[in-house]
Amino acid sequence: MALGSFVAGATSQGGGAVAFPAMTLAFGVEPKPARDFALMIQSAGMSSAAIAIWVHRIPVERRALIFGSIGGALGVWVGLAWLQHFFAADPTKIFFVSLWLAFGVALLLINRNTRQARLEHLGDVCRLRTNLWLFLAGVAGGMLSGLLGSGLDILVFAVLVLGFRVCEKVATPTSVILMAGNSLIGFLLRLAGVGGEIQQSTWEFWWVCVPIVVLGAPCGAKFIAKRGRKFLIGLLLVVIALQFVAAILLIPIDQALALLAIGTFVGGAALFWAVDRYGKDSKQ
Numbered sequence: 660m661a662l663g664s665f666v667a668g669a670t671s672q673g674g675g676a677v678a679f680p681a682m683t684l685a686f687g688v689e690p691k692p693a694r695d696f697a698l699m700i701q702s703a704g705m706s707s708a709a710i711a712i713w714v715h716r717i718p719v720e721r722r723a724l725i726f727g728s729i730g731g732a733l734g735v736w737v738g739l740a741w742l743q744h745f746f747a748a749d750p751t752k753i754f755f756v757s758l759w760l761a762f763g764v765a766l767l768l769i770n771r772n773t774r775q776a777r778l779e780h781l782g783d784v785c786r787l788r789t790n791l792w793l794f795l796a797g798v799a800g801g802m803l804s805g806l807l808g809s810g811l812d813i814l815v816f817a818v819l820v821l822g823f824r825v826c827e828k829v830a831t832p833t834s835v836i837l838m839a840g841n842s843l844i845g846f847l848l849r850l851a852g853v854g855g856e857i858q859q860s861t862w863e864f865w866w867v868c869v870p871i872v873v874l875g876a877p878c879g880a881k882f883i884a885k886r887g888r889k890f891l892i893g894l895l896l897v898v899i900a901l902q903f904v905a906a907i908l909l910i911p912i913d914q915a916l917a918l919l920a921i922g923t924f925v926g927g928a929a930l931f932w933a934v935d936r937y938g939k940d941s942k943q
Contacts, residue, residue, distance in 0.1 A: 664874075667708060680756065702839070705839035720819060758803075799814055
């Protein structure tokens, strides 16, 4: 979590993006306790990073915070109360890393054009349509958070960067604050018993790691604020690639899992391509 909390503060991927694969792939923890741990630890670490972003006046996209948060609150409830019951352990892990790999490839391709103009904020352009996109991305991302422990951050980040051409240096702290709020909501829902009780071992993991993440995440947020967007993109791509390679090496891949990985990657790539096309068309 020293690494995970730093990544959570520095990139659009929450600490759960490191915690979930590390716990499920390396330590053999079942996906649901790992998901709970991700939500719980992000509620501490990413909230600390959000405070650091506010204190240092790092620019964020406020409309994405409002509508992404509303959609995310609904989505995480759906994920915890209903969606989680339809996924087994290994398919959940493969789905997680394959979807993020698709996003990594999309982000790499879109940034081949280094002269592409980037926005510092959304402004008043296409207000109703933009708000709807952000809300729907929040719902979908919240459902992923309810299933995997993170997801709202990366989907809203994708919509902002690919769909609306917002600069990564603005979209990243925005996604950090969004995931902090979504994790707090998910944690409170789990405390209320939505989706079952939290295991004792998950609480033990949480108490051990809280002192680390409340320091690591703000450090990540402060560190990345002084780096260029190319550095940020490179760091994000490295994290995504390592997750996928670890999954392939540690999970016994049969035909069904291979098809799931391919299908998720292709479907995710198509989704992110469509968002990118929307962004191009809206600029014409």
